[in-house]
Amino acid sequence: MLEIKNLHASIEGKEILKGIDLHVKAGEIHAIMGPNGSGKSTLAAAIAGRDIVEITEGEIIYIGENLKDMNPEERARKGLFLGFQYPVEIPGVSIVNFMKTAINENRKFKGLEPISASEFLKLMNEKQELVGLHSKLTNRSVNEGFSGGEKKRNEIFQMAMLEPLLAILDETDSGLDIDAMKIVANGVNKLKRSDNATILITHYQRLLDFVIPDFVHVLYKGRIVKSSGKELALELEEKGYEWIEEEV
Amino acid sequence: MNLLTSDTVIKQQIIDQFEKHADELNKGSGSQINRFRKQALNDFNRLGIPTTKNENYRYTPVDRFLHGNYDLELLANPFRINLEDVFKCNIPELDTDVLLILNGFYYGSERQLNLPDGVIICSLNEASQRYPDIFNAHYSKYADTATDGLVAMNTLFARDGIFVYLPEDTELNRPLQIINLTYSFNNLRITRRNLVVAGKNAKAGIVICDHSLCEQSYHINSLSEICLGDHAHIDYARIQNENNLSAQINNVFVNQQANSHFNSHIITLHAGLSRNNFYVKLRDPYCECNLYGLFLCDxxxxxxxxxLMNHDSPNCLSNQLFKGILDDEATGTFNGKIFVRQDAQKTRAYQRNNNILLSSSAKMNSKPHLEIYADDVKCSHGATTGQLDNEALFYMRTRGIGVNEARHLLMYAFANEIVSEISVDVLRERIIELIDKRLRGELSRCNNCDIHCIP
Structure with a gap:
């Protein structure tokens, strides 16, 4: 589904990613761990198509297509989803309006008619329940005045609404208490299918108690320095990132 | 021709035009309108057209728009308009009592207005003759010709417009909709003069639509005096949609007595030059005044x-919120002042101006200011000018929303803060539609609608 080959990327001329290789197949959950500043968010941004990230070498192939010149909305319409580490507040745009626009833009791309009001309402209710997003929030402006937990839950809610093929969740667990994390993890688990895949970017091992990854990768100074099964996460938790430093 | 001479030339042109037509003007209007012309001429002669050297007009080059030859229309235009057709253009199915003003002259309505007992709505010229007591008590009492040459110019050429009188305890059943139309084959100079008097405890909603039916250049000098008695309540909304060669100076003088409440929304969708001047006098205690403005220009x-929000008395509340979206080479200004007098204690006065520039060549000048002489007040003012939020745009795009649609959503959200304050539901919905069209660039077609409107 996703194949990253020798990816080098810079932000404002500074090289952050220094040759990443990553292979994700349908049905898999990958965890990418690493200390602050290792390039985790840059990798997520590069896959989603953020313009400040300049790809200087290598390529990202997603469902057989090179993402090089594809704009973010087209990537999204082809099933790519980025859960933000810091979800953006959009004053004046309600979640309802935002999601309806997103769903209809995605449907238009697939040549479908706009969703009917009743169908949309049904979908909203169903997915809100799945992630425990209070219905009071959906009439409010996107993320405006939301608590940290509410913002993250809203990310999972949007993911549930859009049903992506490949979801990249950038530190979705940061700033969450254990109950909120369970809800987020539960959302991820429930949405898992044999034809989709998830990349969890996380600093801590905590989330991986609730979402069991098939692979764990350690990102360090712009490179994936270690890849293994879920036991790697436990080892990291125990020994800390200094251990990696020594290993490298 | 440099700026210095151009405003002098325009001034002389206007004075010449007045002198040439003074007899006709006076013959056509009531003596209560005519008696103010002499003072107005003196004031206009002294003040002239404001130039950018005038601090209040520093960023509004009025003279640039006013030079050239413009005809004066001295008589009400005799041709008839099919009201239903004009309507189709813009704000259909609004449940209002509709009146037309054509080239500054009261045109009236083809349908019977449904008015409560005692309420008078008629031509200003007619009112000056039929209701001299009410007229004389208010006409030209709030608009001071000595302060601004354009106010003097309006009083100098005043001929007609609309007159609204609501006696004590009356309330309009539904909003009054005034459609100001301009239709001409020549370049035209139009003067419009309105007077609204709301008695004690009276209540009214007034919707004004400014609309071009032609592609000619024209210049409108519009002035409204609005007087609110104790506990009176007026909701005033204005939608400006005029062609790119038009210039409109719109002066509104509001005089509020105790406990009165005035709400205003100015929505500028299209205009060559549109200048709105609000002079509000919170004369007595416990008044509330809310001025909202939204402009979209390219x-x-x-x-x-x-x-100019004058807090003359204690315990009044005022809010000002003006927002603009500017594209291409468009320019805008906000110049707002809150003036709190020494004895206006417990004043609450707020002012905010936010703008979005969509291009690097659009320009906005903002000057919010406060002048406070009382010590127990709550006041604030502020202004921001920026671009659309790139973070928010990217966020939306990662959800599959195309960049144009994402921009539209952001602009719309920005505008909605103003529109959501409009209290009349149906009007708010119509305005939302219009803004939506305008932001999508579909509204300009409406400016050519003379082809379809006029039989």
Whole structure:
């Protein structure tokens, strides 16, 4: 589904990613761990198509297509989803309006008619329940005045609404208490299918108690320095990132 | 021709035009309108057209728009308009009592207005003759010709407009909708003069639509005096949609007595030059005044909003919120002032101006200011000008929303803060539609609608 080959990327001329290789197949959950500043968010941004990230070498192939010149909305319409580490507040745009626009833009791309009001309402209710997003929030402006937990839950809610093929969740667990994390993890688990895949970017091992990854990768100074099964996460938790430093 | 001479030339042109037509003007209007012309001429002669050297007009080059030859219309235009057809253009199915003003002259309505007992709505000229007591008590009492040459110019050429009188305890059953139309084959100079008097405890909603039915250049000098008695309540909404060669100076003088409440929304969708001046006098205690403005401009359009909020008495509340979206080479100004007098204690006065520039060549000048002489007040003012939020745009795009649609959503959200304050539901919905069209660039077609409107 996703194949990253020798990816080098810079932000404002500074090289952050220094040759990443990553292979994700349908049905898999990958965890990418690493200390602050290792390039985790840059990798997520590069896959989603953020313009400040300049790809200087290598390529990202997603469902057989090179993402090089594809704009973010087209990537999204082809099933790519980025859960933000810091979800953006959009004053004046309600979640309802935002999601309806997103769903209809995605449907238009697939040549479908706009969703009917009743169908949309049904979908909203169903997915809100799945992630425990209070219905009071959906009439409010996107993320405006939301608590940290509410913002993250809203990310999972949007993911549930859009049903992506490949979801990249950038530190979705940061700033969450254990109950909120369970809800987020539960959302991820429930949405898992044999034809989709998830990349969890996380600093801590905590989330991986609730979402069991098939692979764990350690990102360090712009490179994936270690890849293994879920036991790697436990080892990291125990020994800390200094251990990696020594290993490298 | 440099700026110095151009404003002098325009002034002389206007004075010459007045002198040439003074007899006809006086013959056509009531003596109660005519008696103010002499003072107005003196004031206009002294003040002339404001130039950018005038601090209040520093960023609004009025003279640039006013030079050239413009005809004066001295008689009400005799041709008839099919009201139903004009309506189709813009704000259909609004449940209002509709009146037309054509080239500054009261045209009236083809349908019977449904008015409560005692309420008078008629031509200003007619009112000056039929209801001299009410007329004389208010006409030209709030608009001081000595302060601004354009106010003097309006009083100098005043001929007609609309007159609204609501006696004590009356309330309009539904909003009054005034459609100001301009239709001409020549370049035209139009003067419009309105007077609204709301008695004690009276209540009314007034919707004004400014609309071009032609592509000619014209210049409108519009002035409204609005007087609110104790506990009176007026909701005033104005939608400006005029062609790119038009210039409109819109002066609104509001005089509020105790416990009265005035709400205003100015929505500028299209205009060559649109300058709105609000002079509000909170004369007595416990008044509330809310001024909202939204302007969307592109091309070479210029939109300016000026306010002077005079807190003359204690315990009054005022809010000002003006927002603009500017594209291309468009320019805008906001110049707002809150003036709190020494004895106006417990004043609450707020002012905010936010703008979005969509291009690197659009320009906005903002000057919010406060002048406070009382010590127990709550006041604030502020202004921001920026671009659309790139973070928010990217966020939306990662959800599959195309960049144009994402921009539209952001602009719409920005505008909605103003529109959501409009209290009349059906009007709010119509305005939302219009803004939506305008932001999508579909509204300009409406400016050519003379082809379809006029039989």
């Amino acid at each position: 091309g070479n359009q210029h939109v300016a909003n000026y306010t």
